[in-house]
Amino acid sequence: MKKLLYTILLSLGTFLFTACTDYINVDKYFYDQVSLDSAFSKRVYVEGWLSSAYSVMDNIGEYCEPFRWASDDLYHPDMKEYVEGNYSADHQLSDDDRNNSRLWKYYEGIRKASTFIDNVDRCPELTMDEKTDLKGQARFLRAYCYWALIRVYGPVPLIPTEGLDVNLSYEELSLPREPFDNVVDFIDAELAETARSLPIKRTVNNLGRPTRGAALGLRARVLLYAASPLFNGNIDFFDVKDCYGNQLVSQTYDETKWAKAAAAAKDVIELAKASNLYELYVIAPKATVLPSQRPPYNELYSDKNYPEGWADVDPLLSYKSIFDGTILGSKNPELIFTRTREGTAHINDWAYQSTPKTLRGNNRLAVTQKQVNAYAMNDGRSITEAASTNDYVTEGFTTQAYAAENPFLPAKVNLMYNNREPRFYASIAYNGSVWEASSASESDYRDKQIFYYRGLNDGKQGFKEECPLTGITLKKFYNSEDSRTEGGYLVDKTEMTIRYGEILLIYAEALNELTSGQVYHLTTYTGADVEIQRNVDEMRYAIKRIRMRAGVPDYTDETYNNPNDFRVKLKRERQIELLGENSMRYFDLRRWKDAMTEENQLLQGCNINISDDEKRVADFYKPTIITSVHKVFEQRMYLWPFPTYELKRNVNMTQNPGW
Template sequence: MKKILYTILLTLGTLSFSSCTDYINVDKYFYDQVSLDSAFSKRVYVEGWLSSAYGVMDRIGEYREPFRWASDDLYHPDMQEYVEGNYSADHQISDDNRNESRLWKYYEGIRKASTFVENVDRCPELTMDEKTDMKGQARFLRAYCYWALMRVYGPVPLIPTEGLDVNLSYEDLSLPREHFDVLVDFVDKELSETARSLPTKRTVNNLGRPTRGAALGLRARVLLYAASPLYNGNTDLFNVKDCYGKQLVSQTYDEAKWAKAAAAAKDVIDLATASGLYELYVIPPRATVLPSQRPPHNDLYSDKNYPEGWANVDPLLSYKSIFDGTILGSKNPELIFTRTKEGTGHINDWAYQATPKTLKGNNRLAVTQKQVDAYAMNDGRSITEAQAAGDYQKEGFTTQAYATTNPFLPAKVSLMYNNREPRFYASIGYNGSLWEASSASEPEFRDFQVFYYRGLNDGKQGFKEDCPLTGVTLKKFYNQEDSRTEGGYLVAKTEMTIRYGEMLLIYAEALNELSDGQVYHLATYTGGDVAIQRNVDEMRYAIKRIRMRAGVPDYTDATYNNRNDFRVKLKRERQIELLGENSMRYFDLRRWKDAMIEENQLLQGCNINISDDEKRIADFYKPTIITSVHKVFEQRMYLWPFPTYELKRNVNLTQNPGW
């Protein structure tokens, strides 16, 4: 026993855990139980256990999940099987190793967190404040694990918080799936209570640990998902049942769920207002900025400071700086939660996947034509509205770099990319965009203009498609100093796992879905009372901040007063503002039940089969169907299938319909 105990404590001290073969493993639980008195006897062991529980955040990160490049905004060949629907209970790309599967990892995280919460009070070397904080961290991790499971599989088993009785047989430990609303209520309560115990701010060295704002932010995200059409009275999911035949998704629409989501987002906004911790990040225009580089004059906004206008805002740099490493996470008022070390690595991988081959990148991450067309003109009009007025050009090219008529474009670039809103230039790597790579030691790699014409180094060569299949890539996470060539370096980025901009969008969306005149009195996370109703002023408070930072006009009164019109514009706003973040688009289309339409549209982009022959280059920009990718979405794909081997492990686990 002493030898076993020594091994356990040594393992804890080195922050590593041996893996087990079942996500609810009886032997593993017994192994933990006999060691608990010692494992929680010293600070170093307690900190080791908690650090081990944090390990699940690497797996849980939306920036590394396969969903990130498998929707209608971004595409990567590595995700082709997901896009084409080539997955099943027996074949899931990321779950080849059952001990590393998504389901196993998340339940392992839940188990570790629950054991920690139960036993941390045993440690005599910790103060009460330290124990309270650590419990809050573990409960946050547990809630995040459940959220990660729920958004993929829907209803999942709910593990008792007090741990499992090691005397039970494996069959007794095999728990059935729980009703989705019960899971939501559990996570809601966990995060509300956790928020009260967590500090409002962390030191720089503890930036990756959750705060009060992180708990409230995750809570708002979960409640928004629960209020959305996928789980709010969705009769299409009538056959999602447990092993006893009980329905697990409510078949009755409940508007109050939207009110709860709005109240949760308001908790974050009120915390931001009271503490001064959170706000959208804005940078004032530099003295060298030319008038042509400012948003077109608008009588309502050009001469007013943020948040009433954009007079003191550089929209392009304000948006891009929070993603490309220009501002440290510890200095960014918009950051609510980040995964720090793992997040930095995954963000730089995104940049690598998009970086051109010439600059030693993977060169295969593509932005779809649908996403490109979603961006408005610099005056806020859609490209369709601008084209009807003769203000959107599809033909012709720039002849001079960064001229007054094309202030954000180099020479030889299609005019279809001219005069777009600032978030376009912060995010999109169009054909002919400039990659500064200022840290490169070789001059030929600095200020490199990248073209994806066929036959060029960064374009399609022969039948080899080592290039963005749409002829457009993502630059949102690229810093102008980044260079992968010899002598260069990469600027460290902070992953925006939860940010304030998302909270504003949640608040506006949830309020919009409430019936006019209906008032809901709900409890805040502190137990106070808050009245929630569809209030145009409150919706404008949230959306206007997003729009002013972006340098585009706010919505009209007519839009705010029209629920359907506002919903359409809100969906577009999320598509643009949250591009490439946390697999948002993938799960937005599913929670809105829009995936059957949006995900079945053909993948389109530029024609990468066109060379740089001057007589033909205009054909490169004609919207072209990517015939090598066959997008498929079926009704059953709203919920993922449980892997077959998990169904064998847990005899009470039922498969999602259609799989």
């Protein structure tokens, strides 16, 4: 009988929360009162309900959401309609066959979490500590879902946490959009309270459940977004209004928002210091390492240990290992939060999309020339600076003799990829790079040098563009053991949903935006006073760790003391360090209001129409416009359009301007 009841309750929950497509549809509130006493009477039912709430985040998370390959760093043909602006209120792109917006489905998670919070105390089989923890997890999930909504749509309806009166009329139950700052304040307060109730660490079996650091890390991310130009005094959003004509985005710039973001990031940093919990992951150089595998000598950093230098760090492996499965998530001090249930599958899909056709991959995920050019030389100079002294060249190829001394480049590789910073070799698969595929049972598939010249197996064949359109692909999530050929296997990866490196970048960026000499007194998540101001030493503390782990020199004093120069370099640092993570670049360009400039630039790469004919091979590397992709970004695209069918269901919802 118990088994039957459990089945009935799960079936009921499935029907109530997934059978309808309108996740904010007010009709559902009439069904919230059904079987709640039964649903929260047993521990197993409670765990099933919370698991169902987790599944929303797992199935629509940031590594599988629609924007992951739709910015100026990566391109995939599946994202063509996104980058060309072929979407609207009636054409959402992410809908399923039932007119069901995947993005809007986050409201399902919000409702499941709210119902859980309101009812979990009913369960007699749980201790008070267990109830506190479970409610904290549900609050985290609810805040995460709201965060996922506001960064796409801007101001959204805020569901009352205490539920709605079912005696109200249908129209009265329809919710208008809430001012953006109100939603952020709600998320901020929820995550602060959540952080106080969640444990500092989880067991290995519960790695995918949020901790105190996860709540604080997400809070810092949300507050950084709210402080950024898109929603901090953005007069372009003067016409973002609710159904009553009220402005939903403040038209007044408030520097305090940057201070709040810095304070939130500092909460994570102080937690890391106090508990010895978080730090950037580093690996010591192997005894057999060649001098050419080390960053060039720098008198300030080469002889000092991390974080003052890189003497005891292998920059390439230290960075790459946190993404390719080399280190388990439970052993990685940089990991703050991960989604273990679906995360591995999503990351392996990234690897599949970039793996060459020769190795049974999809072979279509492309890295743009713009992203390649963002990487510095191995001495920290930009390629523009290095070109002025002829240290960066775009002509000529490596030879066998050269490759024997340079482990980063095999023979027949263009010299434009020579002497680049370690994160380049950890992330980018240029034309002629080697795919080890060491788990392949047949030796013919191991240590393959893959070229994307026209006519080759992994290049363009005839009119078929079943290859990276830029002639460059991604290697960041690829493990040297990975092989999809017969007998091969994939190494499981840990999704870096929130990591310490991002927190350090948030802290430095937020501090940089504060007026020099201005001091802010704010409260930590525990209620203690904290003093926040633009402090070069604090900014250096954050950035230097990122740079030393990467094996590139720290910024100069001139850069740290110049907010404009620091801002430019910080944006470049995020572009490189966070490549491919959490759709970060897509939303960074929007929150900075840089998308009108950056996203309207033509998509460029190598010329994949060039064969490997020795007389023409050099032409492959000439920057080439990808004419089959017509990038478009308009002012209205800073906010995603609400689905038309949702506007019809909720009479008090207003559409974003321009849609």
